[in-house]
Amino acid sequence: MYLRLAGLFAVVTAAALVGSAQERPERPSGPNGRRQSASPPLSHKQRTHDVPTPGFLGGIRTEPAPQIALDTTGMTLSLPDVWDVDPSTGAQYRRGEVLVRFRDDFDAIARVRALQTTRGRRIVRTLPANWTVVELESGVSPVQTANALRAMPEVEEASPNFRLRTQQFRPNDEFHHLQWNFDAINMPVAWQINPGAASDVLVAVVDTGVNAVTDTFVFFSPIGQIPVRFAAVPDLVTADRIVSPYDFIYDDEFPLDLGGHGTHVAGTIAQQTNNTTGVAGVAFNVKLMPLKVISGGSLSSWDDILNPGNRGGTVEIVSQAVRYAADNGAKVINLSLGGPGAAPTLRDAIAYAVSRGAFVAIAAGNSFEEGNPVEYPAAYGEQINGAMTVGAVNRSMRRAEYSGVQPYVEICAPGGEVVSNFDFEGGITQIGYEEESTLSFLTALGKELALRRGFRPRFDRFEIRPLSGTSMAAPHVAGVAALLYSQGIRSPSAIEEAITRFARPIDATADQCGAGLVDARRSLRGLGLAR
């Protein structure tokens, strides 16, 4: 199977091996003041400044999506088109109709005369409070007619019959309909209260990284120099949005995501929204600080193949990243990571970040079915006021079967439960890498074999991916925290209290979901005098 897949994708790989021949850019100081070395072996990867082939970027999926072939030539829409648009306001109104309220002291004859002078054909309906629906002659503009009627002594008020719409904000992103998770935490109304937070809120995603540049990097792997193409994540990375990115594994400012986990998590927090593209994110206006501390979503990540023995995922560099985020202005930090080993160093780093005004969302862990061990740093969330440990619920708003059950679980958010790679019904849908371009499903051995056979992973092709886990739940809480910060709750402990207080009770015990399911609308709406 591996051979077949490797052979299939080997022919697709066309990137040029130009990295070693190009001059390496000078790198800035790292978070510890370490100067970045220009020599390849230390960093294991090198930027090439290669401009990728146009056509691969900017789209969510470059593979043709399943489509129904319809030939609409010569066809017209059978639905009646009865709406016109007022160019000055953009408001839709019903063609050929105006609403008129006549004064009491004019009789029916005077009213009809008034209508005739403005090319009103007839009164279609009478409404309470002296209002009437007047049909106009064909081609007469309701806007102009209403203006003319308002100037007449017989008429008290007149207006086109404008079309209203629901005030619920529904993002128009192409795949937003797959994001049941946002409805679950009441995001549509929350976005009305606070549309995506403000751009002065900086959210750090301490994870596998987020591609913020479009380029080819050469990795100096045991197999040889491997050129790998990357693209800035479309619909997520925009100009000036990425602040102080850092790769704590390679010790440079290019936190390239070789797994897709960090991209997915960052997307849930901050994916561009209501732009007809891709999917939506909770706090879509915030700035992002991608910090790479972990090598892919599993032990068989491409980082471990291209840079074996890297220090990704160690408590040491995760702690470093958390402190770095706090020191560089992050107000929300998402930690969709953890493990069964105690991490007091990381606990101290989280406490430090909170003391610097950063709220920290921590995934509760996915090991319930593996003995439900205590996981860290999840266990620290409960101890630190301003850090929250987040469990996961599935689409039925019940604890997801993998989500850890521990007394330190403080809140739940949608984490989904997927039964297949494209289980959009059950998973949390966000942007990810095209699977065929990364072969992320292969084991470490499979990836190495594919690499030796000529396959070159590429991280410049994206598609919509459903994932599940408490890793997917935590960024919901991080996003809500960003909204709360933007709304005015600027203390981490107060953010935690607001999320906890307004959580929606669900059918789960306290050690499954803590206070319940995070509710963005209720949290943002706060308290009245009596309610």
Place this chain on the structure above:
Amino acid sequence: MHANQTRRFAAIALALLAGLFVPGTAAGQDPAQPAAPAQSRPNAGQRLALEVFGGAGINWPSATSSFEAVDLDPRPVEFGGGARVAGIWRDLFAQVSGGRWSETGERTFIDSTGTRFPLGIPLNVKATYVDVSVGWKSGFRTRSGGTALWSYVGTGVGAAMYAEDSPFAEPGEDLDTRSLSYHVLAGVEIPLFKGLALAVDARYRYVPDVLGEDGVSAVLGEDALGGLQTSAGLRLGFGGRSSSRVQEPPRRPFVAEPRKEPKALPTVEELDAGVILETAPVFLLPDSTRTPLRMLPPGTPVTVLEQNETWIRVQFYDPQLGLRFGYIERKFVRIRKQEARAPDGAFSGTTRTG
């Protein structure tokens, strides 16, 4: 209902109720002068009076911290009015009054340290009260008989309608409720013109079961909606003892009193003599609404038989009918005192009829 506050309110109400039946002090009296006797007295012949009033006032809510937390004006202005029936029995009155205030604040979040985080979402709050009160209203005047005022105290119950709404609410999240309320009140009225008076009122209202279960009031532990309300306005009276009559001393009817042992009748020489100062009507009874017996011209000599503060019973010479008896208002007569004079006091009404 919270037991402590209920007990406190009950104590205040009982004290006020007890005070209803204690004659009031002369609130409008000149402090430099010795206290004048209260001019209002139980009056079995009191007529009912209808009064309507209206005005505006300032509230001093009990839940001030909660009001401030959601950026509501902690001194909301209340507009109200009502109607009162006075003189139900002696100085007892009953009234129905209503008031309303509305404010727009801002939803907020308060954390466990008490730090307030305004959230920028409007919060509309409206409170409407309908109160039914009973009380005691006493009239006072200064010794000079000029400026007078009414003072009153009362207590009662009512209905408090409270509504609170904000954008982005789901069904059931906005509040529109009503609750029983309790109040005590006190005030004064200063007569201005005929029937019209300036009213200044203070009222303490206790409204349980509205605040304290949720919202910032629950966080801050404030569970009573009411509070002190001070208001000023106008009162218009119809009939009965309206303010235009307040300044007049109540007329003392000549009620037949039990006859005391008659003293020896004074001789004519022992009686005071008087002279009419200006044309004066003489009445058969001390009632100026009756048709006079005769108009006495200035300078007419009369013999003073009995007198009180307002009326003098006199003997006078009628050119047509001879000696007659009648009552003249005191202001028309100058009295020359004799050494031996008849004692002042109430007329017997049964002696010396003409």
